Structures are given as structure tokens and as C-alpha cells.
Amino acid sequence: SQQGEEDPQALSIQEGENATMNCSYKTSINNLQWYRQNSGRGLVHLILIRSNEREKHSGRLRVTLDTSKKSSSLLITASRAADTASYFCATDVDSSYKLIFGSGTRLLVRP
Amino acid sequence: GAVVSQHPSWVICKSGTSVKIECRSLDFQATTMFWYRQFPKQSLMLMATSNEGSKATYEQGVEKDKFLINHASLTLSTLTVTSAHPEDSSFYICSADLTGQGSHNEQFFGPGTRLTVL
Numbered sequence: 001s002q003q004g005e006e007d008p009q010a011l012s013i014q015e016g017e018n019a020t021m022n023c024s025y026k027t028s029i030n031n032l033q034w035y036r037q038n039s040g041r042g043l044v045h046l047i048l049i050r051s052n053e054r055e056k057h058s059g060r061l062r063v064t065l066d067t068s069k070k071s072s073s074l075l076i077t078a079s080r081a082a083d084t085a086s087y088f089c090a091t092d093v094d095s096s097y098k099l100i101f102g103s104g105t106r107l108l109v110r111p
Numbered sequence: 112g113a114v115v116s117q118h119p120s121w122v123i124c125k126s127g128t129s130v131k132i133e134c135r136s137l138d139f140q141a142t143t144m145f146w147y148r149q150f151p152k153q154s155l156m157l158m159a160t161s162n163e164g165s166k167a168t169y170e171q172g173v174e175k176d177k178f179l180i181n182h183a184s185l186t187l188s189t190l191t192v193t194s195a196h197p198e199d200s201s202f203y204i205c206s207a208d209l210t211g212q213g214s215h216n217e218q219f220f221g222p223g224t225r226l227t228v229l
Contacts, residue, residue: 033217042115042204043155043220088154097208098145099218101155 004070006089006102014110019076021105023089024069030092032065033099034074037086046074046087081111114138115207117221124195125229131191132224134205140185141207145218146178149202161188195228202226 004025031050035043062075090099114137147155160168167180179191206218
């Protein structure tokens with residue numbers, strides 16, 4: 001079952017602009033992770049934020065987590081055409097370490 | 112490091128046949144691997160958790176007799192789609208968990224296997 005929803009479902013921006021994607025989830029979590037998937041490929045791990053963290057940075061990526069609202073956001077700054085992909089949040093909800101994925105955001109960065 | 116491979120990368124089979132998909136952790140040992148299914152333009156749906164040396168744990172709604180999982184070694188898990196039908200056509204992705212090896216549940220994903228059942 002899916003943990004939650006992501007919005008927008010699709011996002012089209014111009015190269016150089018920032019892209020913001022949001023993820024909402026339903027249950028308490030241990031941590032939340034963001035992944036990128038290029039069309040027809042496997043997933044690439046981008047960043048993990050623990051439940052006791054509020055913000056994390058990695059290069060052009062900034063992730064926030066609001067556990068009171070059960071939501072997270074992924075910001076990609078100064079986007080590039082190569083950032084075109086689908087982005088998924090995934091939550092680690094219990095001791096089994098299995099991940100439950102959100103519905104995903106398809107990002108298109110126009111050159 | 113932390114590379115996961117899948118074989119085959121794509122397979123086409125006739126309805127009624129069985130297909131085996133392999134998932135290997137190439138440079139680390141994984142006591143736990145996960146199998147996901149992804150339909151076009153949709154998210155990943157967890158099918159089952161594969162534990163080395165024990166039975167897999169299936170998610171609700173996933174038929175264990177149809178999707179046979181074997182995790183015989185610390186580097187290999189296999190998913191066999193038995194008596195495949197066109198509705199089983201999908202993208203199957205595995206992941207291996209690095210928990211216990213210095214990370215916080217960072218999973219590494221294989222490149223996926225595209226199954227088409229005619």
C-alpha cells in the first residue's frame with residue numbers, strides 16, 4: 001500500500017528555476033527518504049532525513065520535514081535538464097525497514 | 112560500492128510460463144532484500160520482504176504462490192512469477208538493505224526488470 005501522496009503529480013519548469021515537490025504521509029515514521037528515477041530505470045537514493053531532523057541539505061537539494069503535519073518537501077535549486085526524472089518520497093515506518101513509497105512527481109526541466 | 116544488479120533486464124514470455132528474476136548485491140551482503148512492482152507512470156508497490164534463510168514476508172494482496180521468492184544466500188534473491196499472465200506485465204525492481212552496515216536503512220535499488228507477458 002502507498003503511504004501517501006505527492007504533489008504536484010507533474011511539474012514543468014525552465015532550466016535554472018527551482019523545483020519544489022511535496023510529500024504527505026499517514027503514519028508515524030522513523031525516517032523519510034527521497035529517490036529519483038529516470039524513465040525505465042532503477043531508483044537513485046538522494047537524501048535521508050530522520051524523524052528528529054527538520055531540514056537537510058545536499059548540494060542543490062534541500063529537504064524539510066514537518067512531523068506535526070506529516071509532510072516533507074524536496075527543493076531542487078538551479079535546475080538542470082539532467083534533473084528531468086520522477087521523484088519519490090519513501091517512509092520507513094517500522095522495525096522491518098521496508099519502505100513505503102509516495103505516488104511520485106514527474107519533473108520536466110526544459111532547456 | 113553498494114551495487115545491486117538484476118537479471119534479466121527485460122523478458123518477454125508467453126502466457127502460462129514461469130519467469131525467474133535474479134537480484135544480486137555485488138559488493139556487500141544483504142540479509143534483507145525487497146521486491147517491488149511498478150506499473151507505467153505509477154509508484155513502486157512493495158510486494159514482499161525477502162530474508163536470507165527464511166520465508167519471505169508478503170504484503171497484503173500479493174499471492175505468495177504466484178510470486179515465489181527465494182533468498183538462498185546473502186547476495187542473491189530470486190523472484191519467480193509462476194504461470195504468468197498479461198496482467199503480470201510490469202517493471203519489477205529489487206532493493207537491498209544496508210542497515211547494520213553503518214547506514215540508516217539506506218536501500219540500494221537494482222536497475223529493474225521489465226516483464227512483458229504475451
